[in-house]
Amino acid sequence: MTGTPALDLRSVRRVYGFGPSATTALDDVHLSVPAGRFVSLIGPSGCGKSTLLRIAAGLEEPDHGTVRVHGVEPAEACAAKMIGLVPQSPALLPWLSVLRNVTLPHKINKGAARRRERIAGNAERAVTGAPDMRELLVKAGLGEAMHKLPAQLSGGMRQRAAIVRAFGLRPDVLVMDEPFSALDEFTRESLQDQLLDLWDELKTTVLFVTHSVSEAVRLSDTVVVMAPHPGRIVDTIEVDLERPRGDRLFGERRFHEYEDLIRDRLRRAWRSEAA
Numbered sequence: 001m002t003g004t005p006a007l008d009l010r011s012v013r014r015v016y017g018f019g020p021s022a023t024t025a026l027d028d029v030h031l032s033v034p035a036g037r038f039v040s041l042i043g044p045s046g047c048g049k050s051t052l053l054r055i056a057a058g059l060e061e062p063d064h065g066t067v068r069v070h071g072v073e074p075a076e077a078c079a080a081k082m083i084g085l086v087p088q089s090p091a092l093l094p095w096l097s098v099l100r101n102v103t104l105p106h107k108i109n110k111g112a113a114r115r116r117e118r119i120a121g122n123a124e125r126a127v128t129g130a131p132d133m134r135e136l137l138v139k140a141g142l143g144e145a146m147h148k149l150p151a152q153l154s155g156g157m158r159q160r161a162a163i164v165r166a167f168g169l170r171p172d173v174l175v176m177d178e179p180f181s182a183l184d185e186f187t188r189e190s191l192q193d194q195l196l197d198l199w200d201e202l203k204t205t206v207l208f209v210t211h212s213v214s215e216a217v218r219l220s221d222t223v224v225v226m227a228p229h230p231g232r233i234v235d236t237i238e239v240d241l242e243r244p245r246g247d248r249l250f251g252e253r254r255f256h257e258y259e260d261l262i263r264d265r266l267r268r269a270w271r272s273e274a275a
């Protein structure tokens with residue numbers, strides 16, 4: 001897959017509604033993400049982050065422009081289960097144990113592996129198959145909880161289960177829409193650690209929406225700053241901090257310099273809107 005970006009959006013435009021009440025959610029968006037990168041989208045409310053995610057995940061089509069996922073159209077990538085989605089609140093099936101919830105997608109999507117193999121250059125990932133879900137649950141701190149029902153878990157545990165489930169199909173691209181926004185700070189940091197561990201092990205490309213500057217810096221290789229009216233990309237910042245990025249990172253000057261830089265770019269995005 002060398003050379004073909006995991007995600008490639010060119011001149012993407014998305015407008016909701018018509019006439020004077022139309023909203024340009026995305027205007028002339030270009031984004032190319034090499035395979036294996038962790039990219040965060042950050043920006044004021046309404047700047048089109050979720051719209052961009054939905055378009056990248058094939059849940060919505062742009063009005064103009066092209067989108068490719070490992071060189072193919074999002075619909076084809078979806079059919080081959082190359083794209084995983086973690087929404088803001090975890091949608092687990094309440095009558096199934098955690099273990100059955102996370103293994104279910106693999107069971108019902110067996111045909112996807114064959115489709116994936118047929119997509120040029122993608123055979124290598126497809127044949128490696130699904131990771132051991134019990135092992136992933138243990139890694140995510142859910143070893144004791146794997147036979148419990150979702151209702152018996154805390155919010156943070158449910159979100160961890162949803163992340164493990166998304167990784168279960170070994171998606172080439174994982175899109176995550178503010179998955180930790182409803183959690184307290186400590187749970188959030190612990191989930192960031194676990195997400196980074198899983199990402200490091202499975203080498204998935206991640207597109208992650210967040211409102212938290214420190215979360216974006218801690219997790220990402222690249223932070224994409226967006227501005228609204230019209231929704232657009234205004235800055236792309238490469239985060240050149242060593243990995244693994246444990247708690248120690250919070251004490252490092254360079255970490256805070258990146259936070260300051262991104263806050264400054266966000267302020268400019270706000271000002272450009274107000275002007």
Ligand SMILES: Nc1ncnc2c1ncn2[C@@H]1O[C@H](COP(=O)(O)OP(=O)(O)OP(=O)(O)O)[C@@H](O)[C@H]1O
Pocket residue numbers: 016017023024025043044045046047048049050051052231
């Ligand atoms: N289905 C829709 N119909 C009409 N307008 C929509 C629709 N979805 C999004 N929009 C509008 O498009 C713009 C971008 O919305 P989007 O949800 O992508 O922004 P966001 O950056 O994710 O916002 P937030 O941070 O508040 O979640 C907003 O003005 C929103 O009102």
